[in-house]
Amino acid sequence: MKRRGFTLIELLVVISIIALLISILLPALSRSRQLGRATSCMSNLHSLGEAVHMYADANDGRFPSVGLAHGGNVDESAAWMNVMAKEYGSLGVTRCPADESPHWTQTVPGTDQRRRLSYASNYYTVGTLEAREEYNVLTRIKRPAATIFWVELAEKGDFAIADHVHPETWFASPRSLAEREVALARHLGRANYAMCDGHAESLPFEETYLINLPASSFPRIAWSHNKYDPDVAW
DSSP, X not given: OOOOOOOHHHHHXXXXXXXXXXXXXXXXXXXXXXXXXXXXXXXXXXXXXXXXXXXXXXXXXXXXXXXXXXXXXXXXXXXXXXXXHHHHOOGGGGSOTTOOXXXXXXXXXXXXXXXXXXXXXXXXXXXXXXXXXXXXXGGXXXXXXXXXXXXXBOSSSGGGGOSEEOGGGOTTSHHHHHTTXXXXXXXXXXXXXXXXTSOEEXXXXXXXXXXXXXXXXXXXXXXXXESSOTTXXX
């Protein structure tokens, strides 16, 4: 019996079905890959959160300092990546797998510095911000589970080479100023954060920093959310 081959129409139908399946599966695979990277990033931040507690335990309760400035100035002896090296152990936990900054290999224009970290600390906890010096000590953070310590650094611009961010300066235009410093939507529209108690969360920006405009009057700011300032922290 002679075997009949595919007709052109049948072949086109098969190709169309395969193309349809690919178009359905690719977004799902892409999302799975993104979720996997987000989970790995969350694990990194959890490890860094634990490392901060170990560092504080060994240093009279104090948080680590910072030394990589957004202007390109470097104080290696103060940079948290160096002072905390014993606590976090592997440089692998300092880089998010979804971080595609060009500055891992290229210097930031106007500086001789390249990116060295995906994560940055909250400047409120450094101990040099006027009227907030006390918050360099873990036990003085009133609500550690609601106060951000680690954020994901923006991938481009001056802050791509920093090791801290400045949320105390964002109030004039919160999202536009914050996104110059923080990767606000790296993981499916959200970013990962680690709190001062060591746990990590995935949050949209507005759940970390949001001004209640109707209730605010200059110079008093009423907050819907501010997880950076330990005086507010919700």
